[in-house]
Every structure is written in C-alpha cells, then in structure tokens.
Amino acid sequence: xxxxxxxxxxxxxxxxxxxxxxxxxxxxxxxxxxxxxxxxxxxxxxxxxxxxxxxxxxxxxxxxxxxxxxxxxxxxxxxxxxxxxxxxxxxxxxxxxxxxxxxxxxxxxxxxxxxxxxxxxxxxxxxxxxxxxxxxxxxxxxxxxxxxxxxxxxxxxxxxxxxxxxxxxxxxxxxxxxxxxxxxxxxxxxxxxxxxxxxxxxxxxxxxxxxxxxxxxxxxxxxxxxxxxxxxxxxxxxxxxxxxxxxxxxxxxxxxxxxxxxxxxxxxxxxxxxxxxxxxxxxxxxxxxxxxxxxxxxxxxxxxxxxxxxxxxxxxxxxxxxxxxxxxxxxxxxxxxxxxxxxxxxxxxxxxxxxxxxxxxxxxxxxxxxxxxxxxxxxxxxxxxxxxxxxxxxxxxxxxxxxxxxxxxxxxxxxxxxxxxxxxxxxxxxxxxxxxxxxxxxxxxxxxxxxxxxxxxxxxxxxxxxxxxxxxxxxxxxxxxxxxxxxxxxxxxxxxxxxxxxxxxxxxxxxxxxxxxxxxxxxxxxxxxxxxxxxxxxxxxxxxxxxxxxxxxxxxxxxxxxxxxxxxxxxxxxxxxxxxxxxxxxxxxxxxxxxxxxxxxx
Amino acid sequence: xxxxxxxxxxxxxxxxxxxxxxxxxxxxxxxxxxxxxxxxxxxxxxxxxxxxxxxxxxxxxxxxxxxxxxxxxxxxxxxxxxxxxxxxxxxxxxxxxxxxxxxxxxxxxxxxxxxxxxxxxxxxxxxxxxxxxxxxxxxxxxxxxxxxxxxxxxxxxxxxxxxxxxxxxxxxxxxxxxxxxxxxxxxxxxxxxxxxxxxxxxxxxxxxxxxxxxxxxxxxxxxxxxx
Numbered sequence: 001x002x003x004x005x006x007x008x009x010x011x012x013x014x015x016x017x018x019x020x021x022x023x024x025x026x027x028x029x030x031x032x033x034x035x036x037x038x039x040x041x042x043x044x045x046x047x048x049x050x051x052x053x054x055x056x057x058x059x060x061x062x063x064x065x066x067x068x069x070x071x072x073x074x075x076x077x078x079x080x081x082x083x084x085x086x087x088x089x090x091x092x093x094x095x096x097x098x099x100x101x102x103x104x105x106x107x108x109x110x111x112x113x114x115x116x117x118x119x120x121x122x123x124x125x126x127x128x129x130x131x132x133x134x135x136x137x138x139x140x141x142x143x144x145x146x147x148x149x150x151x152x153x154x155x156x157x158x159x160x161x162x163x164x165x166x167x168x169x170x171x172x173x174x175x176x177x178x179x180x181x182x183x184x185x186x187x188x189x190x191x192x193x194x195x196x197x198x199x200x201x202x203x204x205x206x207x208x209x210x211x212x213x214x215x216x217x218x219x220x221x222x223x224x225x226x227x228x229x230x231x232x233x234x235x236x237x238x239x240x241x242x243x244x245x246x247x248x249x250x251x252x253x254x255x256x257x258x259x260x261x262x263x264x265x266x267x268x269x270x271x272x273x274x275x276x277x278x279x280x281x282x283x284x285x286x287x288x289x290x291x292x293x294x295x296x297x298x299x300x301x302x303x304x305x306x307x308x309x310x311x312x313x314x315x316x317x318x319x320x321x322x323x324x325x326x327x328x329x330x331x332x333x334x335x336x337x338x339x340x341x342x343x344x345x346x347x348x349x350x351x352x353x354x355x356x357x358x359x360x361x362x363x364x365x366x367x368x369x370x371x372x373x374x375x376x377x378x379x380x381x382x383x384x385x386x387x388x389x390x391x392x393x394x395x396x397x398x399x400x401x402x403x404x405x406x407x408x409x410x411x412x413x414x415x416x417x418x419x420x421x422x423x424x425x426x427x428x429x430x431x432x433x434x435x436x437x438x439x440x441x442x443x444x445x446x447x448x449x450x451x452x453x454x455x456x457x458x459x460x461x462x463x464x465x466x467x468x469x470x471x472x473x474x475x476x477x478x479x480x481x482x483x484x485x486x487x488x489x490x491x492x493x494x495x496x497x498x499x500x501x502x503x504x505x506x507x508x509x510x511x512x513x514x515x516x517x518x519x520x521x522x523x524x525x526x527x528x529x530x531x532x533x534x535x536x537x538x539x540x541x542x543x544x545x546x547x548x549x550x551x552x553x554x555x556x557x558x559x560x561x562x563x564x565x566x567x568x569x570x571x572x573x574x575x576x577x578x579x580x581x582x583x584x585x586x587x588x589x590x591x592x593x594x595x596x597x598x599x600x601x602x
Numbered sequence: 603x604x605x606x607x608x609x610x611x612x613x614x615x616x617x618x619x620x621x622x623x624x625x626x627x628x629x630x631x632x633x634x635x636x637x638x639x640x641x642x643x644x645x646x647x648x649x650x651x652x653x654x655x656x657x658x659x660x661x662x663x664x665x666x667x668x669x670x671x672x673x674x675x676x677x678x679x680x681x682x683x684x685x686x687x688x689x690x691x692x693x694x695x696x697x698x699x700x701x702x703x704x705x706x707x708x709x710x711x712x713x714x715x716x717x718x719x720x721x722x723x724x725x726x727x728x729x730x731x732x733x734x735x736x737x738x739x740x741x742x743x744x745x746x747x748x749x750x751x752x753x754x755x756x757x758x759x760x761x762x763x764x765x766x767x768x769x770x771x772x773x774x775x776x777x778x779x780x781x782x783x784x785x786x787x788x789x790x791x792x793x794x795x796x797x798x799x800x801x802x803x804x805x806x807x808x809x810x811x812x813x814x815x816x817x818x819x820x821x822x823x824x825x826x827x828x829x
Contacts, residue, residue, distance in 0.1 A: 101781065101799050109799060116819040120809040136770050137778035141794075158755065165716050167823040172716075221820070229820035232809060269782075269792045368714055373755040383771025395791050425789050432788035 084291070086337070088330045089307055090254045091246035091285040094261055095239045096271040097216065098141045104215055104238035105132035105175065105377075112273065116231040124235040126170035131376050138238045139382065142182065142213055143390050145240055145270035148397060149186030149208050153387050157182040157212075159374040164367070167228050168217040170235060178371045181212035182380060188244070190253065193402075193413055194260050197250035206257055207245035209302045213380075214239050240270070246285065246304050251330070255323040258282050263421065267398050275318055282322055285310045286329045288337065308333075309343040313350055313357055325350035329357050401428075409435060409455025415463060422467075423477040430484055431462045437488035438495070445496065458491060465505060469512045482511050489525040500584055503534045539586050544578075544595045547587075551577045552599065562600050571596055690742040692735050703733045 102109055106121035123130040146153055160178040186208035192201045216237040221229040242261065248254045262280055265271040273279025287310035289298060298306045313329060316322045328350070333343055348357035361367065396404070398420050405416040405428065419428040435458045442454070466487065470480055487508070494504045507525060514522060529535050539547075551574055552559050558574070561567045575592045668674055708730060712719055720726035758764070772779075781798060785791045815822040 099794055101794070117809045117821070118819075122807070125809050136774055137781075139770060140775060140778055140782075163714075167825060222825075226824060226826040228823045228825050229817060230823060231820060267791075269794060370714065373753075375756040378756060378758045378768060381765060381769040383769045383774075385771045386775055389772055393792070396789075401789065420789075425786065425791050429786040429789045436788070 086288045086334050087291050089246045089287050090248040092244045093283040094242045095281045097279045098238040099272045100138045102135050103236035110237050120232045141270040144268040146183035146211050148264050148268045151183035151186035153183050157380045159377040160371050161374050162369045168220050176214035177212035181210040183211040195256040197252040200253050206247050209243045212241050251323045251326040255319045282316045283314045285312050288333045309345050312347045411459045433484040434458045434488045441492045481516050547578050548596050690739045692738045
C-alpha cells in the first residue's frame with residue numbers, strides 16, 4: 001500500500017486503515033491493541049497505540065483459556081458409572097521364552113528366525129524311542145527370573161505330562177510342572193511411574209502364585225482354508241509360565257503389570273525377546289463381582305476369596321491388546337450379569353480391531369489334559385549353593401537402578417526410566433561415563449559445579465540432542481560414533497561458557513555425522529573452536545554499559561517507571577531487550593542486570 | 603541309617619507274613635552287599651523310614667507239608683500258585699448288568715485318546731464290558747492302604763547319595779555360568795554370550811527326510827475337521 005505524498009491524506013489513510021482493522025474480523029479477535037505485525041510499516045509513523053508483541057498475545061490467550069478451564073472443572077475421562085457397582089478382577093498367566101543356548105530337553109539350539117526345521121533334535125520331532133534329556137544350563141535364567149520376583153525356589157520339583165493332540169505338539173503331550181513347580185510365592189509392586197490406573201495409585205502389589213518350567217510348541221502358519229505349515233525349530237524351547245494371583249483390578253494396571261514383568265525379565269537376562277517378537281505371551285483370567293458382597297457363594301483361587309466365575313482370554317500378543325481385551329470382556333460380563341444372565345467358565349479369544357471377545361471353547365470340563373508324572377524324567381533337584389550364588393550376583397533391578405540414578409544424578413524419574421529402558425541399558429551406561437568424564441575435567445577448574453546440575457545437563461543431551469540426531473538420521477545406537485569423551489568435551493566447553501548452546505549442538509551434529517575413523521583423525525573440540533572461530537567472547541564492561549544506555553535512551557518511559565515509580569520488575573525487561581539485541585549467548589543475564597541497576601541508580 | 607542286623611528267626615512252621623518277607627529280602631540283600639568286594643560304586647541300601655505293606659483281601663493260610671525229616675518239597679510247594687491276578691477281576695459268573703461306563707463317557711474317552719470310535723453296537727458293548735472289568739481291577743488295587751506312602755513316579759536312585767549326585771549345584775552349572783559376560787562398568791548387566799556354541803551332532807540330520815507331506819522346508823498338516 002503506497003502512501004500518498006500529502007501528509008494530511010497520509011494521516012487519513014492511516015486512520016481509515018486502523019478503523020477498518022478495529023472492526024474487521026481480525027480486529028475483533030485482538031481484544032487489546034493491534035499486534036505489531038499488523039501495523040503498517042513506515043519509518044516515520046508514530047503509532048497511536050503501543051504495539052503488543054505476538055508473544056504476549058499468545059501468552060494472554062493461553063492464560064485466559066487456563067482460567068476458564070479452572071472455573072469449570074470437568075474430568076477428562078468420564079468414569080463408567082457401572083464400575084461403582086461392579087469390580088473387575090484379573091489374573092495373568094505369562095509365558096516367556098527363556099534366554100538359553102539350547103532347548104529344555106534336547107541339545108538342539110534355540111533360535112528366533114532361523115531357516116525352518118534346521119534346529120530340530122530327534123526328541124523334538126518325537127521320533128519313537130527318543131527320551132528327554134534335561135539341559136541344566138536352562139536352570140540359570142529360570143532361577144534368575146524366580147529370584148527377580150522374590151520367589152521361594154523349591155529344592156525338589158517334578159515334571160508332568162499335559163496331554164492334548166494338536167499339530168504343533170509332535171509328542172502328543174507337553175512336559176510341564178503341574179503338580180510341583182520350581183518356584184512359588186513372589187510379589188511384584190507397581191507404582192504410578194509404571195503406568196497403573198489412577199484409582200490404584202500410589203502403588204499396587206500383585207502376588208505371584210508360582211513359576212514353572214515347560215516346553216514351547218511348534219510355529220504354525222495357516223494357509224487358508226485349513227492347511228498348516230509347521231516349523232519345529234521352536235518345539236522344546238524352554239518357557240517359564242508366571243501365574244499371578246487375581247489381585248489386579250483394572251485393565252490399565254494389567255497392561256502395566258505385563259510391561260513391568262517384561263522389563264524385569266529383561267533386566268536379569270532371563271527373557272530377552274519381547275512381546276512384539278512373540279517371545280512373551282499372555283493369557284488373562286477375567287471375572288467381575290459386585291462390590292460389597294461377602295465371600296460366601298463365590299469361588300476362590302489360591303487363597304483369594306470372593307471371585308466371580310472367570311473366563312480365560314488366550315493368546316494376547318501386545319500390551320494394548322491386553323488392555324483392550326480385558327476392557328471388552330469386563331463390559332460383556334457386566335452386561336450379561338446386569339441382564340440377569342450367568343457367566344460361563346469358558347475360553348475366549350481376541351483379535352486386534354474387534355470390540356468383543358469371541359468364544360473359542362466351552363466349559364473347562366470339556367478339555368481333559370490327563371496330567372500324569374513323566375516317568376522318563378527324574379525330579380529336578382536344585383542346589384542351595386547355586387541359588388545363593390545367583391541371588392548374590394543378580395543384576396540390579398530397574399526400580400533400584402532408577403532410584404540410584406535419580407539420587408546420584410538428579411535426573412527426573414521419568415528420564416531415568418527412559419535411559420534404563422533404551423538400548424538395553426547401554427544409553428544409561430553412556431550417560432554415566434559422560435558424567436564421570438565431565439566431572440573429572442571440571443574438578444580441575446576453580447569454579448565448582450554440582451553433580452546434580454551436570455547430571456541433568458548430560459541426561460538432557462544424551463536423550464534429546466544426541467538421541468534426536470540419531471533418530472532423524474535413522475542411525476541405531478550401536479553404530480553411533482560420538483564417544484563419551486567427545487560429548488563430555490562439548491559439554492565441558494558449554495558449561496565453562498566457551499561456546500554457546502547453539503554452537504554445541506552444531507558440534508555434536510558434526511561429530512555424529514562423521515564416518516567411523518581412527519580417533520586421532522577426528523579433530524578435538526578445542527581445535528575446531530579455534531579453527532572455526534566459534535569461541536564465545538564475553539562482552540566487556542564498556543560494551544554492556546553502551547548497550548544498556550542505548551536501550552534506556554530508546555525507552556524513556558520505562559526508565560521513568562523504574563526511577564520515579566519504583567517498578568523494580570521492569571529492570572528485567574531491560575535485560576531482556578539487551579539479550580535480544582546482543583549476539584546470541586554473549587549477554588549474560590546476571591551481569592546485564594547488575595549494569596542496568598547501576599545505570600538506573602537503583 | 604545303617605540297617606541293624608535282623609534278629610528274626612525264620613520259623614518255618616507258619617507262612618511268613620508279607621512284612622516278614624520284605625524284611626527277609628532286605629536282610630539278604632544287605633548280606634550279599636557286604637560279601638561283595640568293596641568298590642567305589644558300592645552303595646549301602648538304606649532302609650526306608652516306612653515299610654511298604656501290601657494287604658490283600660485274600661489271605662489264605664496254607665499249611666506247608668513236610669516229610670519225616672522235616673524237609674520241604676519245594677517243587678510241590680511251588681507247583682500250585684497261592685494267588686492269582688484273577689482275584690482282582692470280576693468273577694466270570696457275575697453278569698455285568700449295568701455298565702459303570704456310559705456310552706457317552708466311552709466316546710469322550712476315545713476322543714481324548716485319539717482312538718477310533720466303535721464300528722457297531724457289538725464292538726461298543728465289548729469295549730464297555732472290558733472297561734468295566736478294568737475298572738473293577740483298578741478298584742481292587744485302590745483298596746490297598748497307601749496312606750503315608752510316596753507314589754513311585756519313575757525308577758530312580760532314591761538314596762541320599764543318589765539324590766546328592768542328581769542335585770544341580772554350582773559345579774554342575776559351572777560350564778554354563780562361564781558362558782556369560784558382565785557388561786558395563788557403571789550400570790552392570792549380565793548377558794549370555796552369543797554364537798559360541800558348536801553345532802550339535804544331533805542337528806546333522808534332515809528332519810524332513812521322513813515326511814510324506816512337505817512344502818519347501820515346512821511340514822504340511824491338513825487341519826480340516828473330519829472327526
């Protein structure tokens with residue numbers, strides 16, 4: 001919009017523009033004065049109203065919305081009213097593949113994605129006359145799993161046969177520990193950080209009834225309509241079945257429980273294949289009961305009284321599926337009971353994307369597994385010295401590690417857990433190495449930095465900066481090239497104000513993009529700073545004073561407000577203006593403030 | 603607990619009771635063991651803390667004949683059995699009027715065991731009568747008093763020494779524990795070493811070699827419902 005040369009006309013145009021703005025849709029949105037970006041930019045215009053920065057505008061909007069929300073409290077998740085009458089009870093049965101070199105009863109190797117039918121022993125293929133040979137190396141991860149839950153390891157346990165005919169079971173029976181499992185009675189505690197339901201907070205303790213060893217079945221691939229392709233690589237792989245007591249009362253808590261069990265097993269190196277790879281499978285037992293009823297007339301399981309009839313949902317293959325299936329089944333059972341029906345003890349299935357579970361099998365009595373002790377195998381006798389040794393050398397469990405990290409490094413609990421879970425704990429190891437190196441270098445300097453502060457900074461860099469770079473580049477952690485020493489170098493330079501934050505990020509990006517070459521060939525941080533002239537030169541006193549005077553000259557009203565009206569808060573406004581005008585990182589807030597105060601004679 | 607020298611005197615005037623028979627046999631075995639040359643494998647057969655008693659309902663007293671010198675004619679003594687397994691079966695003259703097993707139960711059991719169902723009513727009747735007599739047999743066996751007796755699951759060396767040999771402790775698992783490494787200095791973790799195992803001899807065969815139905819490297823099973 002070109003301005004007319006006539007000053008009067010110019011003024012008229014300006015007024016017209018501002019009027020149109022005031023009554024336009026845009027103008028009505030701006031409750032206060034027109035924003036800076038809406039002004040007609042002219043070098044000589046004296047703006048009638050003070051321009052409001054966009055930043056302030058957005059902040060005011062956000063503040064207003066928050067106040068509105070506070071005025072009318074509305075819960076984000078409306079609680080199902082039926083839950084005030086009905087209580088859900090869930091018990092979990094988790095099958096986890098043990099981390100072993102060979103199978104449970106044959107010396108064939110365990111494998112994950114090997115060529116089909118390439119690791120099959122004669123016993124696995126159920127050749128007549130073959131006998132099971134217990135592989136004792138499978139005891140180590142099994143015992144570690146039992147100790148991680150605090151279970152009591154039974155000195156003597158026995159093997160039983162569970163008979164059923166199915167194409168994935170070549171022997172016609174599965175060798176399991178039905179009558180005498182090898183571990184009994186443990187506990188698992190979940191807190192809010194594990195993701196339990198808010199109504200279960202602050203913590204919920206789930207009892208573990210028993211842990212038993214058993215064999216896995218073959219992998220079947222269905223070719224519709226009814227042809228099965230079988231791969232016996234998985235037959236006989238050792239599994240542990242972890243049976244919890246029915247002490248879980250919400251779907252979210254159940255899903256959190258499965259997640260916690262997986263992380264615990266991974267931490268002790270008992271089961272390293274996760275649920276998404278099929279290494280951990282979950283069956284759930286769901287029942288509902290009316291709140292406030294007595295235990296008479298209701299069933300009992302392993303000492304937990306007052307349970308309704310339960311249904312079993314089999315083959316849940318993800319954490320989300322566990323949560324959704326339990327939710328759907330709970331709603332179905334409540335609907336049936338409220339309409340006067342009865343729950344049948346049946347087995348149901350769930351596929352992702354469905355809204356209700358489907359019935360797979362009828363009552364429990366229809367399937368008879370004809371359990372009998374296996375006569376080919378002697379009892380499993382576990383020595384106490386082995387249990388004691390494994391207990392003493394058990395790795396620190398994730399909860400304890402998180403607590404240690406939070407206490408030692410001042411990192412937030414959430415960040416600590418993320419660090420522990422990423423890359424099998426390698427990320428945390430890296431972080432700790434960097435912190436140690438940084439503290440060593442800083443110790444030689446006169447100004448002391450606290451361990452807490454350094455820990456927070458390093459964790460932030462490892463998780464967000466370095467992690468972000470690697471994710472964007474699609475580089476997995478194992479192949480990244482930034483050594484702990486190099487990252488420590490960057491952080492030390494940053495903490496001692498030799499470089500700005502932006503420069504540090506650029507340096508990190510540079511190092512992360514390097515090809516893996518010999519250490520000597522990579523230039524050090526100081527070298528790069530010197531050659532590229534990235535060193536931060538702080539402002540001298542003269543420069544501070546000059547800048548402060550400039551700002552004050554341009555804003556006499558603010559100066560007047562501080563000097564005469566005594567509005568001390570506006571001092572920081574001056575500091576903010578100086579930081580905006582100065583080169584990035586060169587203006588230090590504290591120093592600027594002291595100079596401004598001195599100049600304003602406050 | 604070493605077994606003390608039995609101080610029983612075999613009075614051949616009466617049939618040795620089952621308990622006495624057990625004692626006699628154990629004593630004989632101990633004497634034989636002591637006579638045998640001492641090798642490192644010799645084990646003392648320790649007596650149990652309880653004795654197995656077999657009480658049958660048919661306990662007939664037989665008088666043993668002796669000749670004038672007091673000797674027993676062993677051939678004559680052992681020619682006629684004093685006990686037969688037929689005593690545990692229902693008597694032949696007793697008509698199996700009502701079968702204990704219903705037709706529905708029979709079909710359920712046959713399905714559980716993956717056995718073919720009976721072709722006609724006659725075969726079914728024969729199966730039912732066989733099952734009934736088998737149940738009678740089992741019931742007779744179940745009348746034995748086994749309170750306090752541990753069921754025998756398999757023939758194992760159940761002595762104290764045998765148990766200590768079967769125990770899996772540190773020395774048994776030493777090889778497996780060496781296959782692990784500690785990872786990390788600040789955050790210590792245990793990891794099993796991968797790729798150190800040699801291929802087993804047992805894996806040098808082709809599992810699909812004997813398969814009649816296969817596709818590529820997979821076994822093929824038709825899973826249609828045809829029962």
